[in-house]
Amino acid sequence: MTELTDRISRRQVDKFAERRAQLATSALRTLSELGYARTSLREIAQNSAFSHGVLHYYFRDKVELIMYCVKLYKAECVTRYDQIVATAQSADQLCVDFSQALATTCDEDGTMHRLWYDLRNQALFEESFREDVLEIDKTLELMIWRIVSTYGDLAGQPIAASPSTAYALFDGLFQQALLRHLSGEPKALDNLREGVEKTLPKLLIP
Amino acid sequence: MTELTDRISRRQVDKFAERRAQLATSALRTLSELGYARTSLREIAQNSAFSHGVLHYYFRDKVELIMYCVKLYKAECVTRYDQIVATAQSADQLCVDFSQALATTCDEDGTMHRLWYDLRNQALFEESFREDVLEIDKTLELMIWRIVSTYGDLAGQPIAASPSTAYALFDGLFQQALLRHLSGEPKALDNLREGVEKTLPKLLIP
DNA sequence: AGATTTTCTTGACAATTGTCCAAGAAAGTC
DNA sequence: GACTTTCTTGGACAATTGTCAAGAAAATCT
Structure with missing residues (x-):
């Protein structure tokens, strides 16, 4: 039956x-x-x-x-860091989990990430791509902002950067790590983790 | 004659x-x-x-x-920020000059910058591009590092970030600004300036 | 000035590309 | 089962692409 x-x-x-x-x-x-x-x-x-x-x-x-x-792609990536926000018990824990998650996804989904950056860049040349690409970028920004603002909540301190600045900073770190990692640099992922763990606390207003 | x-x-x-x-x-x-x-x-x-x-x-x-x-492209961009380093008299002055220079080149050379990002990203797919692209990326990193370390010197404080982390952070800010600017967002350049001016001091060890 | 070498143009070639479409197969409806 | 609709295939088409060879034009040499 x-x-x-x-x-x-x-x-x-x-x-x-x-x-x-x-x-x-x-x-x-x-x-x-x-x-x-x-x-x-x-x-x-x-x-x-x-x-x-x-x-x-x-x-x-x-x-x-x-x-x-x-x-x-957007549908697949939109929940990538939800677990981190949901389970974080302290600011330090969230910081470590986030940096680890970035390193993991850089390692495991590297080919898909490079495609995202490819298409995002094509949108600079192709008007027909722009609207949809900007929408995803906005989603990614919200995702990162959710991490950053939760980090601020857990630390009990406000955040000094705007959502777009925060996103740009971590996106820059991630993209460099992707380039290095895909180019075969052994320490790329460790450097990404270190860079993220140093940057997140810098976003707090003391 | x-x-x-x-x-x-x-x-x-x-x-x-x-x-x-x-x-x-x-x-x-x-x-x-x-x-x-x-x-x-x-x-x-x-x-x-x-x-x-x-x-x-x-x-x-x-x-x-x-x-x-x-x-x-490398030959043309290699001196972009030399003037800033040469003329800076104070950390604050350098910070403002640097953020202004980024905004200016984003505005005036936007099409060339998007090409750079395009080719850099193609290097993720094309092995034959990789060596040369990585070399330029290294040059850009040195350029940014020259700014950042001079800033530290002028402020009389050491820098908390590695050269590659510093480069990644500013590159991220720049790339986001480029996307926004070329998409017609009016405040993209102002946001870039603001983001850079907030980020540079954060790199100092207090 | 003529011979030789270098530079440049042009068109051909094979392969590729996005788009279109007709034929036929498969699925759905009565 | 007959008919209609949907789906799939693969070829056609025109345009494009990187490459190459023949020959013309320009420069150089003697």
Whole structure:
């Protein structure tokens, strides 16, 4: 009976949206390997279960596919540091957890992060990317701000930096670490942790 | 006589290198407008005084041209903040001059800066770019460090951050400002100045 | 001035790219 | 089962791209 129920349930699923998500997941994978400049629709299709014509059935054009990928990326990253905020018992603990989380995601999701930076930078050249990219950047800023403001709460001190400044500082540290790490520098992740652990307390107003 | 001397002098010039530099200057201009992904050799040639075949005469392939452009970029940016260090009389003065210089170059050279970030990010995907890009990044780090360490000297206090951390922090601020500025946000440059002026003192050990 | 060398132009080539679309298969509906 | 709708495939198309070779033009040498 469970199998029959599953069949009925599956039939009700919005298959169109599901296929789009499937294609976008494939696209993200290919993009994160090849980068925006070298990823063609045929490459994307080749690394999926479908032919290249399917991409045109489900997406109006390449821009729409890329932007759908950007939104999918956003959905995946939006909860990255929630656990840290939820479990933090002290400012010091949060600081260590945050720096560790940044190092971990830099290590484990490095290819996806470099794609994000690639697409963010493309938005400087492509007007059609800009709105969606800025929206994600805003989300990332809120994520970092949640960390930073919680840190301030736990320390019982106000924060000296604006949300955008705080985000820019940690983003800079992260991006440098990513470049170094992907270039094979052994201490990149340790330097990231150290840099984050030194920077966070500097944001407090004494 | 001056004209005759000029003629002889010009005949001695290494015309090959001069032509390469000319082509690379054109290439930088096109790249900074279109970005790496959308710049073809024909686009570069079209925006120069030569035909597209000349690019293959003077450069082995596209990668060599791009890397030559990267080196040209380095030569141009290497002195950007020297004046600040040379003329600073106090820590506060240097801080203000530095933040102003960042805002100014963000405003005036924004298209070239976005190209730098584009190429730096491409190095995450293209092994062939990496060595040269890392070299420039190192140069930029030294440039920022010269500012930061001079600031420490003038303040009579040591600096709490490593050169790479300091660079990452200001690079993060700059890059965010660039994105915002090029997206039409009116306060981006003011926010950059403010962010820099708040961050620099934070690097001092009290 | 003629011969030789260097520089430059042009078009060809093969491969790639985004887009479009017709044919047929698969799924859904009556 | 017949009919309709949706989905998939893969080829066509025009444009683009990096590369290369032939030949023209310019510069240099004798």
